[in-house]
Amino acid sequence: MQQIHYDAIIIGGSYAGLSAAMALARSKKTVLLIDGGQPANRFTPHSHNVITLDGAKPGDINATAKKQVMAYPTVTFVTDIATIAARTPHGFNISTKNNLQYQGKKLVLATGWKDEMPDIPGFADCWGISILHCPYCHGYEVKDQPTGIIASGEPGYDFVKLISNWTSQLTVFSNGLHHFTEEQLAKLQQHHIPVITTAIKAMIHEEGQLKKIILADGTSYAITALYARPAMLQQSEIPQQLALDITEQGTIKTDMMQRTSAPGVYACGDITSMGRSVANAMATGSVAGAMLNKELIADAW
Numbered sequence: 001m002q003q004i005h006y007d008a009i010i011i012g013g014s015y016a017g018l019s020a021a022m023a024l025a026r027s028k029k030t031v032l033l034i035d036g037g038q039p040a041n042r043f044t045p046h047s048h049n050v051i052t053l054d055g056a057k058p059g060d061i062n063a064t065a066k067k068q069v070m071a072y073p074t075v076t077f078v079t080d081i082a083t084i085a086a087r088t089p090h091g092f093n094i095s096t097k098n099n100l101q102y103q104g105k106k107l108v109l110a111t112g113w114k115d116e117m118p119d120i121p122g123f124a125d126c127w128g129i130s131i132l133h134c135p136y137c138h139g140y141e142v143k144d145q146p147t148g149i150i151a152s153g154e155p156g157y158d159f160v161k162l163i164s165n166w167t168s169q170l171t172v173f174s175n176g177l178h179h180f181t182e183e184q185l186a187k188l189q190q191h192h193i194p195v196i197t198t199a200i201k202a203m204i205h206e207e208g209q210l211k212k213i214i215l216a217d218g219t220s221y222a223i224t225a226l227y228a229r230p231a232m233l234q235q236s237e238i239p240q241q242l243a244l245d246i247t248e249q250g251t252i253k254t255d256m257m258q259r260t261s262a263p264g265v266y267a268c269g270d271i272t273s274m275g276r277s278v279a280n281a282m283a284t285g286s287v288a289g290a291m292l293n294k295e296l297i298a299d300a301w
Contacts, residue, residue, distance in 0.1 A: 005103045006032045008292055009094055011082045011238060012110030014039040015278050016269025016285035018065040020108050023289025025072035029296060032102055033069075034094065036081040038235075040112045040270065041278070043128030049136045050278045061278065078102075085238045091264065105299075106292050109252065109260070109267040110285060111236040113276070118230055122203030122210075129208035131226045137277055139166040142225035147171070148213060150200075150228040153179035160193060163227055168192075171221060173213065175200050196221075234271060249274055258288035266292050 008024050010017045013035025024031045041047070041058045048054050053061055069075055084095040091105040117124040123131060132138045147167045151159050152174040160172055172178075172188065172195045180188070180195065188195060199216040203226075213221045232250065239246070245253040245261035251274065252267040254260055260267050268284035270276045 006030045006076075007104065007296055008032070008106045008108060008289075009034065009092065009102055009104035010108040010110060011035075011085075011094070011236065012108075012112060012269065013066070013077060014062060014110065014112060014269070015065065015281035016112075016288075017108065017110035018062070018069050019282045019285030020110060020266075020268055020289035020292070021069050021075055022065075022072070023286050024293055025069060025075045027290075027293040028074065029293060030074045031076070032104060033075065033077045034080055034082045034096065034102070035077070036097075037079055040115065040235075040276075041128060044138075045129060046141075047278050048138060048140065050282075053278075058278070082236065082238060085241055087242075105264070106296065107265045108288055108292060109236070109239060109265065109271065110269045110281075110288075111234065111238070112270045113232040114235045116231040116233060118228075120200050120203060122205050123228075126203055126205050126208050126210050126226070127230075130205065130210040130224065131203070131228055133227065133229055134276060135163055135166055135227070139163070143167055145169065145224045146222055148173050148221065148223040148226040150175055150226065152177070155229075156180070157184045157188075159227065159229070160188065164191065164193070167225075171196060171223065173200060239267075239271070256287075257291040258284055259291065264295075 007029040009032045010020055011034050013033040017033055021031050021033055044058055046055050047058050081097040082094050083097055086093045092107045094102045143166045146169045148171050149160055149163055150173050170193045174197050178195050178197055201216045202214045204212045210224055210226055213223050239252055242262050247253050252260055252271050254267050254272050258266045258268050266288040268288040269281040
């Protein structure tokens with residue numbers, strides 16, 4: 001098997017991973033990026049709330065970032081999937097789906113989330129286009145439109161309050177029992193926000209643009225934008241392999257320097273925060289790269 005040694009191996013070559021790689025490359029460190037080419041926001045036509053890049057296509061942002069990072073001669077990019085991470089006396093050994101092995105002194109995880117689409121016809125087709133997760137990323141583009149929210153309970157109530165900033169034409173779909181308190185229901189009624197408990201049967205759309213929501217009883221609602229927070233899974237099993245501390249929300253626990261609970265392992269991007277955004281991924285990746293470099297320097301002294 002091929003054996004290559006690096007100062008740092010970064011698993012995940014999207015916004016966070018590329019940002020970490022740039023900080024390390026500019027610190028004269030040898031870096032390997034391993035990426036499978038499946039960023040979580042690949043379904044989204046445009047990214048917003050990214051200063052200087054507002055409205056750019058996610059793929060274009062990624063391609064430009066990769067081109068700039070790969071201009072540094074100490075960076076190597078491999079299109080593959082890291083499957084196993086094992087600690088060695090000198091750092092880490094990474095095995096990939098293509099049966100290659102790489103060795104590095106330090107490790108950065110920027111593997112992101114995998115969204116689990118609910119079993120509702122049309123949902124996956126609209127995801128990232130007119131079914132949205134973040135109002136800061138997409139809310140302005142659908143402001144003042146007839147908008148739905150799949151929500152329930154305390155987290156759902158907070159989500160409804162947030163989305164009400166962008167539109168007053170709101171309908172809550174709990175897709176079953178709603179779990180709101182009487183006080184919360186009264187507050188929603190005060191703001192003229194109905195709560196529909198009937199199960200959702202299908203999303204009617206045209207090329208991902210939502211037109212209406214059909215319920216199990218045949219009722220339909222003319223909704224052109226929908227907010228939802230489907231279940232999320234870690235893209236990679238490596239955090240579990242390394243026994244990293246995980247928060248109650250499922251994110252990897254890090255300190256302000258993006259260090260995880262395992263020595264020599266950093267994490268950045270969506271897997272470290274519920275605030276999923278391109279801007280946040282870039283920021284945490286830059287911090288991870290800089291702090292990892294600082295650790296490498298300290299180790300050498």
